[in-house]
Amino acid sequence: MHIPDNFLSTPVWASLDAASIPAVALLARRASRDLDEARIPLLGVMGAFVFAAQMINFPVGIGTSGHLVGGALLGCMLGPAPAALVMTAIVAIQAFVFQDGGVLALGANVFNMAIAGVLAGYLPIHFWGRTKRRKQAIFAGAFLSVMASASLAMGELLISGIAMPRPLILISMALFAMSAAIEGAITVAVVEAIERLNPRLAQKTHASSGRAIVLLSAAAILLGGVGFLLASSAPDGIQQIGVKLGLAAKTGFHAPLADYSVGLFESSWLRRASAGLAGLLLIYGVCLGAGRWIGRQRSA
């Protein structure tokens, strides 16, 4: 599910990078507000734990085995914003150190797995995590977490114009659903085992969360659902949407800076690239400025 570079078309990776930069900044801010500094080593070590957990195999059928993905487990144990932050760190380390996922596609991978995956997985736990239906809620959370990331990745690849025959899409959707169910079973078993081992660990680690996170989580599930429906019902349609989006982006992209850059460069590529880059830089600058400003407000 880690998308390498050059699989997504430029409008897709650029807009997902542009969406992920402020989202991660927001999550980092929320996480540092919710937690005292004592938890920073905890978050890092929990990230290492999720990495290492991939080495423990779970037998799930004849000759096959699965392993923990971890988005819902982290959400359940650490709370949504810290869990999303830990997943972001994991995805970034995977991209840089293990070449698992691209660097330009980092925004897309962070969006699918760390933001949508963790938040979608957290919603059922938020509502039913403390009732009698805790077990079902954790299962549903882990299922939704994997399903949302996989559907989003699939939708992004299709919008980018990667041709996939319809039966193949349906088969991979079925495989995703299966691995999501396996993730659900593993997560429930691990959470129960942790609670048996030391009830303090499961209770102490539950941070409160605001309405904004709940709304974002619902949006993540909705987005995953849209990706799933688009991918499974109209694979031809989605490619057409992709083509149209690509055209729209091409015509819309250089509009604001067109007059300025025409005189400087003849190449239309350079014009579009510089306009796109200017857009990214603008978002980057706004985030940086907002971060500084909020930081000053807090320390003052």
Add this chain to the structure above:
Amino acid sequence: MHHVHLDNWSRGRSPLHRRDPRAKILALIVFLIVLATTPANASLTLGIDAALLIAGILIAGLPLGELLLRAMVVLPFSLTFGLISWLAGDRLRALALIEKSYLSAAAVLLVVGTTSLPALLSGLERLGAPRMLVLVAQFLYRYLFVISEQAQHMRLAARSRQGDPRFHRKGRFRAAAGALAVLFARSYYRAEGIHRAMLARAFTGRFPLLGSLHFRVADGAFLLAAAAFLILVRVQ
């Protein structure tokens, strides 16, 4: 293991190793964007980009064959999708997918192979990545191999017990869940211990930087030259 090579590579002393991490990150991003927007049939541009990459690897003194071999980790993914595109009749895209994703992975390896991860992360922080995220990533990388080794020991122990025929599938599933729970608890206690040790060493909430970053003229020149060359090749 993988990381040991990377850590050894990044301890070299080439001109590329000496560049400021920020310059290398920005040059990498320019390279990747140029590559991503190069049309699949522009084989001259792709060839020059590949040559530039190989020159960079040689200047950095990294083992060329080993690095190119390591970049193949993307191939299972891109070969699968390349095959699908090929069968769907889109041969140009199939080739481009494989070539370009491979070149991108090699470029990332070149940067990570000439920059230690702490330097890379502090470069990212100076470029505006949230401090909290950078701290978490630093701890993650520091303890990744410690916890992985623990997991490997547990896996070995579980394997050596699995000869028991009474250990049917459901039992093995529960045993794996128990192993993960133990690993989770150990990681948790380790984190508490780490924090106490940090407090005992007068941690103030901020990591002191050993050997702070300096963006020198040479770094700016390197970044400008790399970006100008790449863009010229792309626009030609």
